[in-house]
Amino acid sequence: xxxxxxxxxxxxxxxSRSWLLINAARQEDYAPGLASEADSxxxxxxxxxxDDAKATARQSVMEALNGGMTAWVRISPTTSPHWEDDVAxxxxxEGLRGVMLAETERPDQVTxxxxxxxxxxxxxxxxxxxxxxxxxxxxxxxxxxxxxxFGTNDFRKDxxxxxxxxxxxxxxxxxxxxxxxxxxxxAIDGPTEANASEEAIAEACRVxxxxxxxxxxxxxxxxxxxxxxxxxxxEEELSWAREVIEAHESGAAIGDGSYLPRLxxxxxxxxxxxxxxxxxx
Numbered sequence: 001x002x003x004x005x006x007x008x009x010x011x012x013x014x015x016s017r018s019w020l021l022i023n024a025a026r027q028e029d030y031a032p033g034l035a036s037e038a039d040s041x042x043x044x045x046x047x048x049x050x051d052d053a054k055a056t057a058r059q060s061v062m063e064a065l066n067g068g069m070t071a072w073v074r075i076s077p078t079t080s081p082h083w084e085d086d087v088a089x090x091x092x093x094e095g096l097r098g099v100m101l102a103e104t105e106r107p108d109q110v111t112x113x114x115x116x117x118x119x120x121x122x123x124x125x126x127x128x129x130x131x132x133x134x135x136x137x138x139x140x141x142x143x144x145x146x147x148x149x150f151g152t153n154d155f156r157k158d159x160x161x162x163x164x165x166x167x168x169x170x171x172x173x174x175x176x177x178x179x180x181x182x183x184x185x186x187a188i189d190g191p192t193e194a195n196a197s198e199e200a201i202a203e204a205c206r207v208x209x210x211x212x213x214x215x216x217x218x219x220x221x222x223x224x225x226x227x228x229x230x231x232x233x234x235e236e237e238l239s240w241a242r243e244v245i246e247a248h249e250s251g252a253a254i255g256d257g258s259y260l261p262r263l264x265x266x267x268x269x270x271x272x273x274x275x276x277x278x279x280x281x
Contacts, residue, residue: 007277008039009070013097013122014147014185015275016040017231018224019217021074021191023048024057030064034071038224039215042072045086046102054082058089065095072096074126077103078112087116098122098146103154105132107142114144122146124188128154133171140182148175149217152190165207176212186214194219198226205230232276233269241266241273 020038022029024045033041043064049057054076061073073090076082078101090096101113104125114123123144127133128151140148152168161167175187189208192201201223208216209231216227233241244266273279 005035005037008037008041011039011275013040013072015214015272017215017276018227019072019149019188019215020221020224021048021217021219022071024061024073025049025053027060027064030060030069030071033221034069036221036224037228038218038221039228040072040097042074042100042217044074045082046074046076051082055085058085062089062093065090065093068095070095070097072098072100072124074100074102075113077101078109079103083113087113091117096121098124100124100126100149102126102151103128103132104139105129106135107138107145110139110142110144124149126151127175129158130155133174136174136178137181140178140184145182145184147185147188147215148179149188149215150175150190150213155190165211169211172211172213186212188215188217189213191217191219192223194223196223201226202230228276232278233273237269238273238278241269245270 016039018038019040019042020033020036021042021044022033024043025048030043043061045054045057045061065071073096075086075090090099096118098121099113099117101110101123104110104127110123110125114121124147125139125145126149127136127139132139133155136148139145150172152163155171156163172189179185179187189211192204196204205216205227214231216231218224218227244262248263270279
């Protein structure tokens with residue numbers, strides 16, 4: 001049985017930048033996805049699997065998770081008849097890292113899902129509608145919620161806006177602020193098109209980072225290294241952080257009013273760089 005990418009497996013999910021979605025009906029894609037540089041891998045039992053194939057795909061996921069693989073699973077919304085089968089099966093999955101709940105619109109949907117799974121199983125609330133965005137703060141504060149994620153494509157369909165970053169800025173900000181209020185890790189942004197160019201992915205990651213989101217869904221494992229790079233501290237940030245920390249440790253730092261905030265930011269960048277294997281690269 002393939003071993004999960006060790007770097008990614010050791011990274012706490014609260015720091016995961018790239019979240020690779022794999023069609024659960026394509027069992028042949030499981031091992032390559034898990035061996036990729038994706039920080040977290042999600043077997044998708046929801047949007048990518050038609051109704052008549054869900055039972056077979058669910059069985060494939062259970063065989064993988066009980067056979068040595070570890071991954072997240074995107075499950076059907078609580079309003080779907082498939083939700084019951086998803087949580088009933090996954091409650092006994094040995095390698096389940098957590099679930100992503102599709103179409104989350106209310107806090108009780110997350111809590112109810114968490115209650116049906118093994119105790120302590122984290123739930124990512126995937127927000128895909130206007131109602132979900134409106135209730136984002138309550139969802140972020142609900143027992144069981146681990147992180148918020150933004151389902152950009154379905155959200156656009158729901159409210160009728162374009163993919164322009166300005167059109168989605170309000171919703172992204174709501175998820176970022178709600179995550180902060182709820183004490184959660186940074187929100188996870190929606191995916192870029194599977195066949196997007198490197199330039200488009202880099203630009204999308206720039207928007208994600210500037211909006212304050214710290215993760216991004218991906219539909220193509222060829223994109224994950226670009227996402228990791230785009231959502232990591234840059235070389236310039238790492239260099240700046242190193243200078244600030246070295247000045248602090250040598251006692252040469254200037255103690256003006258901005259010193260402590262700058263030191264705190266430098267230490268955060270250093271910590272992230274260390275977690276991602278960049279600080280001493």
